[in-house]
Structures are given as C-alpha cells and as structure tokens.
Amino acid sequence: MTTPVTVTVTGAAGMIGYSLLFRTGAGQLLGADTPIRLRLLEVPQAVRVAEGVAMELDDCAFPLLVDVEITDDPKVAFDGANLAVLVGARPRSKGMERSDLLGANGAIFGPQGRAINDRAADDVRVLVVGNPANTNALIAASHAPDVPKERFSAMTRLDHNRAMAQLARHVGVRSSQVRRMSIWGNHSGTQYPDVFHTVVDGRPGAELAGDTQWLTDEFIPTVAQRGAAIIEARGASSQASAADAAISHVRDWFRGTPDGDWTSAGVWSTGHYGVPDGLMCSFPVTSDGKGWTVVDDLEHGEFSRGRIDASIAELVEEREAVRALGLI
Ligand SMILES: NC(=O)c1ccc[n+]([C@@H]2O[C@H](COP(=O)([O-])OP(=O)(O)OC[C@H]3O[C@@H](n4cnc5c(N)ncnc54)[C@H](O)[C@@H]3O)[C@@H](O)[C@H]2O)c1
Numbered sequence: 306m307t308t309p310v311t312v313t314v315t316g317a318a319g320m321i322g323y324s325l326l327f328r329t330g331a332g333q334l335l336g337a338d339t340p341i342r343l344r345l346l347e348v349p350q351a352v353r354v355a356e357g358v359a360m361e362l363d364d365c366a367f368p369l370l371v372d373v374e375i376t377d378d379p380k381v382a383f384d385g386a387n388l389a390v391l392v393g394a395r396p397r398s399k400g401m402e403r404s405d406l407l408g409a410n411g412a413i414f415g416p417q418g419r420a421i422n423d424r425a426a427d428d429v430r431v432l433v434v435g436n437p438a439n440t441n442a443l444i445a446a447s448h449a450p451d452v453p454k455e456r457f458s459a460m461t462r463l464d465h466n467r468a469m470a471q472l473a474r475h476v477g478v479r480s481s482q483v484r485r486m487s488i489w490g491n492h493s494g495t496q497y498p499d500v501f502h503t504v505v506d507g508r509p510g511a512e513l514a515g516d517t518q519w520l521t522d523e524f525i526p527t528v529a530q531r532g533a534a535i536i537e538a539r540g541a542s543s544q545a546s547a548a549d550a551a552i553s554h555v556r557d558w559f560r561g562t563p564d565g566d567w568t569s570a571g572v573w574s575t576g577h578y579g580v581p582d583g584l585m586c587s588f589p590v591t592s593d594g595k596g597w598t599v600v601d602d603l604e605h606g607e608f609s610r611g612r613i614d615a616s617i618a619e620l621v622e623e624r625e626a627v628r629a630l631g632l633i
C-alpha cells in the first residue's frame with residue numbers, strides 16, 4: 306500500500322469540518338489510491354465534539370482512512386503534516402469591528418503558521434479556508450519562514466464555482482460547459498469574478514460580457530454576495546459548498562488542473578498583473594500537481610481593471626491593519 310498522507314484539519318468540530326472530513330475519508334480529497342492519516346485540531350472546549358466526529362468516521366469503516374488523532378495542541382496537530390486545511394477561525398460576532406476580527410484571527414493563524422513551520426513535513430501544503438481567508442493565509446505564511454510561500458493558498462474556489470454556476474444558468478448551459486473562469490482579489494464583497502476570459506460552450510465569454518447591465522447589476526453582485534445570501538437563507542454560512550470547494554481546490558492542486566482549463570486560488574503574489582508583492586491575492590491558476598502557476602498574459606479592459614484594483618486595495622488595507630497589530 307502507498308505511504309499514507311498526513312492531513313491536518315483545523316476546526317474539525319465545526320460545520321465545514323462535518324462535510325469535509327467524511328468526503329476526505331471517502332477518498333475524494335486526494336484520490337481513491339491515497340491512504341490518509343487524519344489529525345484533527347480543535348479548541349479545548351470543542352475536543353469532545355471532534356471525538357464524536359471521529360467516532361462517526363470510525364463507523365464509516367473507510368478503507369483509506371488509516372488513523373484519526375484529535376488534539377488541541379497545534380504542535381501535535383501539524384507534526385509531519387503533508388497537507389494542512391485551516392478551517393477553524395474566529396467568526397465575527399455582533400458589534401465586532403473588522404480590526405478586532407483580524408486581531409482575533411491573527412492570534413490563531415500566527416501560532417498555527419509557526420507550528421507548521423516547526424513541525425510539518427518538508428513538502429507541506431496549506432489551504433486556508435477560515436475567514437478572512439486571504440489575510441489569514443498571509444499571517445500563517447508570515448509565521449512560517451522556512452516554508453516556501455507558494456505552498457500556502459487561500460480558498461476562492463467557492464467563488465469560482467459560484468461564478469461558473471451563475472454564468473451557466475444565464476446562458477442556459479451546464480456548468481461543465483463553462484471553462485476559464487477567474488476570480489481576482491479578495492474572498493470578500495470586493496472580489497472580481499471575470500467572465501471576459503471564459504469560454505462558454507465553445508464561445509468566447511467576452512461576447513456575453515457585452516451585456517454590461519447583467520454583469521454589473523446581477524452577475525458580479527450575486528457571486529460576490531452569495532456567502533451573505535446563504536447565511537441569510539440558512540441562518541448559517543455555506544457548509545457543504547465550502548467543503549466541496551476545499552475538496553476541488555486540493556484535488557486540482559495535488560493532481561493537476563484539466564488541460565485547457567484553469568481554476569482560481571489565492572496565492573502569494575510576486576508581481577503578476579501589477580499586484581504588489583506579498584499579498585495573498587486570488588488569480589486564475591493552473592497546477593501540474595506539484596504547485597500553482599498564475600495564468601499569465603490575460604488582458605484587462607478598464608471595466609475589469611478598476612474592479613481588480615479595488616479588491617487589491619482592500620487586501621493592502623487588510624495587510625496594513627494586521628501589520629499595525631504586529632501580526633506579520
Ligand atoms: N473561503 C471560503 O470560501 C469560505 C466559505 C465558507 C466559510 N468560510 C469560513 O470558514 C470558517 C469555518 O466555517 P464553519 O462554518 O465550519 O464555522 P464553525 O463555527 O461551524 O466551525 C469553526 C470551528 O473552528 C474551531 N476553531 C476556532 N478556533 C480554532 C483554533 N484556534 N484551532 C482549531 N479550531 C478552532 C471552532 O471551535 C469551531 O468548531 C469560517 O471562518 C467561515 O467564515 C470560508
């Protein structure tokens with residue numbers, strides 16, 4: 306049997322964890338040929354719930370699931386991790402300012418970044434799901450100086466999938482007929498879902514983008530505000546779709562994106578498209594199974610550029626805020 310891959314999941318007792326862990330056990334994260342050793346990290350008061358989740362994982366008798374360990378200690382959780390999926394985060398509570406939220410999450414993602422640096426396997430890759438995902442990823446990466454920055458990514462795959470579904474519905478095709486969607490910027494209301502470079506049922510998406518009213522009044526706000534709309538409808542944030550997006554993100558990262566297509570992920574910027582260095586910014590990306598590569602040379606008109614710049618400005622603001630708090 307192949308050597309098991311050690312996967313650490315934080316926030317294992319939470320809602321996304323409850324979807325993600327069972328699909329992981331079933332082999333959907335890394336493929337049906339890869340045995341997995343799971344390490345679950347939770348805060349002390351949620352360890353008992355995580356133990357219950359682990360009991361249910363046992364009861365599935367997943368052939369690929371070699372072992373499940375639960376801990377409240379990041380050093381133990383990330384020991385030997387080949388993949389870390391950082392889901393656990395501090396949600397925004399009533400009356401909490403954005404800077405309070407960034408500060409509270411900094412206190413989580415800083416120490417976790419440090420523990421990944423000190424304890425994880427040499428080939429560790431880290432996906433940050435917990436919000437604010439881009440800036441949490443930036444904080445974690447900043448505390449892991451020995452881990453190459455390109456091994457960290459922030460999840461914008463849910464936005465990507467939402468954009469594919471909305472575009473497919475608008476055109477009247479299946480989402481499998483939409484290729485080359487791109488999410489630019491931050492996983493927030495300022496994100497820019499870009500249809501200009503899509504190919505829809507073999508036709509250039511730029512033709513559809515001619516319908517500026519649909520783009521501006523429907524498509525962009527629907528995608529960018531979808532998380533809030535789900536919270537309003539369910540009374541809880543996206544759970545199954547977020548777990549599904551995490552699965553797709555990891556699968557493409559480890560097994561490669563399909564030929565002729567790309568996906569979207571928040572990655573460490575190194576000057577692509579004029580984005581300042583060292584921001585965890587969403588770009589269109591491909592993977593050869595070893596790592597992400599930003600898709601180069603896409604041209605942007607004024608409409609797109611203005612929106613991309615607005616989202617980058619927000620990422621810069623968040624970086625300044627966590628810098629001012631001494632978190633990076
Ligand atoms: N990037 C995205 O597209 C996306 C989509 C949906 C949700 N999210 C975010 O994902 C996060 C988790 O969502 P959820 O619905 O599972 O929330 P949840 O509140 O149900 O679960 C979060 C879990 O994290 C745990 N946790 C908190 N601090 C921790 C720490 N220091 N170490 C380990 N575990 C810790 C909590 O105890 C809780 O069990 C939230 O921040 C949410 O906003 C991101």
Ligand SMILES: O=C(O)C[C@H](O)C(=O)O
Pocket residue numbers: 436463531532533535542543547
């Ligand atoms: O949890 C949220 O605030 C929303 C979430 O990031 C989402 O996009 O569904």
